[in-house]
Amino acid sequence: MMEEFLSDKIKRIKPSGIRKFFEIANELDDVISLGVGEPDFDTPWHVRDEGIYSLQQGKTFYTANAGLMELRQEICQYIERKQEVHYDPKSEVVVTIGGSEAIDIALRAMLNPGDEVIYTEPCYVSYLPCIVLSDGVPVAIPLKASNQFRLTAQELEEAITPKTKVVILSFPNNPTGAVMSRKDLEAISEVIKRHNLVVISDEIYSELTYSEERHVSIVEIDGMRERTVLINGFSKAFAMTGWRMGYALAPHILMQQMIKIHQFTIMAAPTTSQYAGIDALRNCDEDVSEMRESYNQRRRYLLKEMERLGLPCFEPFGAFYIFPNISEFGMTSEEFASRLIQEERVAVVPGNAFGDCGEGFVRISYAYSLSSLKKALERLERFIVRLRQEQEDTK
Template identity: 65%
Template sequence: MRSPLSKKIIDIQPSGIRKFFDVANEMKDAISLGVGEPDFDTPWRIRDEGIFSLEKGRTFYTSNAGLKELRQEICRYLERKIHVSYNPMKETLVTVGGSEAIDVGLRCMLDPGDEVLIPQPSYVSYLPCTVMADGVPVAVPLKNENEFKLTVEDLEKYTTPKTKILIMPFPNNPTGSIMTRDDLEPVADFVKEHDLYVISDEIYSELTYQTEHVSIASLPGMRERTVVINGFSKGFAMTGWRLGYCCGPEEIIEQMTKLHQFAIMCAPTTSQYAAVEGLKNCEDEVEEMRRSYNQRRRFLMHEFRRMGLECFEPFGAFYVFPSIKEFGMSSEEFATRLLQEEKVAVVPGTAFGECGEGFLRISYAYSLDDLKEALGRVERFITRLREKTGDK
């Protein structure tokens, strides 16, 4: 009897993020700092609008591309935030989370054998989605000494005549790295020179610290080469509502909408009505959450410096990416022992690409009390490791 499964899907490895979370979930008194999910409730006005839409019986399909009103609000929002104008009717698609937009975008833009540059460490979905779209993923290792920013020198090493798409995963998951305008300008010039397209995943754009988020789509000549992906999960604390969106050139969005039409039909109707309210009236709540994350970020950096744990200072998302190379063990071994010995779950850096070896992703989308307790346990653990090293 022949296998009912595709070899392509069998060869794709499961996400490395969930492994430690699932173990910690079954462990008494464990603290998980592994999952990238806001600990805030969705702002009440968003929830209330969702409830109201249900009470009014707004439970039918919307347009495949999404509610007209929502697409209009998305375009107004992006014009305010990234200073790029889009046509809500022809250049905007509402998706089931940002993840669907990544998948559909790659499937619509790639032919078999086309190469996709994926800066790593980065979100776990880019590589498997490229493979499922019959593209060839090409990892571009980013360096700690460059604060995990993407440089033209990095791109020159991995770009070939087959390269078609560059993924821009900033603000970055797992490192928290950002790209400023000065960082982006040479990359944009490289993209234009080599006739590439960009999928810019800006799901953490609302969560930047010290500087305003800059989209590569806002740079000269890049709007027509870029699909901007964003959503409501992170900045608006709407993970379970499963709502994202993308904006880009009409010819790309038209084909993405067609594939979305066949695979999904439309994003959840209740979520769409709720999101309209979020875009119109909840920027204060988003800013309050951002300030709280920034407080936690500063706390973690202070504690790492106090313990002597190396970590560059991240200015985006809600992750830190400390180095554990001094302890002479793999990220997987360190994370496993930390969970077993101190009941703290973190994610090995290798879950986000091989160049993540020697690092851990720690999320600060948790309360300060949880972070303080977890950091105390981490300090006990690394103190023991250092004492053993000193005894040798």
């Protein structure tokens, strides 16, 4: 009965490949899940306490559509402290329901039917559906492990057409952990400015970088602040996934339109979360530093284990994922992940969930305790030894 009433556009969108394996893991016993990108740390207690205190004080009413002014001021001060770029808290920032809503309203505020949006793959699973839902035309640039999954100016130049309007960047990257240096960003910025394009820069993992060079935002590059929507949030850096809060910063004329969509679809982000967010931005530097060091320890451990197991894996310097190559086993990424969870009760995400060029890879999250990672690696080793033995037996 209802089939005839469904949107053709929605029916064509595939469900998330991440959630598929998350649901399988929930149905099985004794599964070690290395699939979901969620910190295993609790939200710092002082942040939770601020949320609780706001409830005790009866601060349970709607805030301004764009968010509490005090929070917007803290966001702008945070960005100025980290990136040395100034934004006006009154007119250039909106507090959203996670970073995903910020991506959605930015695209909807800019796209007309037929406008092309360039994005890189492998990438976060929401970009392609959000472009389609906004009536844009997705144009994927497949990145290469041989170049550490970085975007080059030449690759960007070759993808641009007269219909190109927006470029989505996501560094540090999910799922690869790739980062872009200042030199990399300067090169692609020249292309973007020459073709008069707009950038959506998703920097949700900006605090989780492990190289000697600090995270560089594209808004720091000359001429890019005025043509960029900068997206960030609280989920990854502050271990606040369930609080559902992100934010976007953009020039006033664009932000007006983004807030218009936000006010009609969301109204405002949760009040309790916003008060907690104020404390996170003010007082979490030490907490973030401790979490980052723990992630880095796990990152180094997994890279050594991949080398020991003979799985090719470039060294990621951001986020909390590694992206090893499993193509030697002659099966698809989905087949590898399916057999691994069924035979050894370890959940990873097949690389093709993040785009076609992710085929031959799997994403392993290290947002889990070192003890869980060690137990999972024991099971992964058994699985790999068995696969290699199967290959020998068939020769």
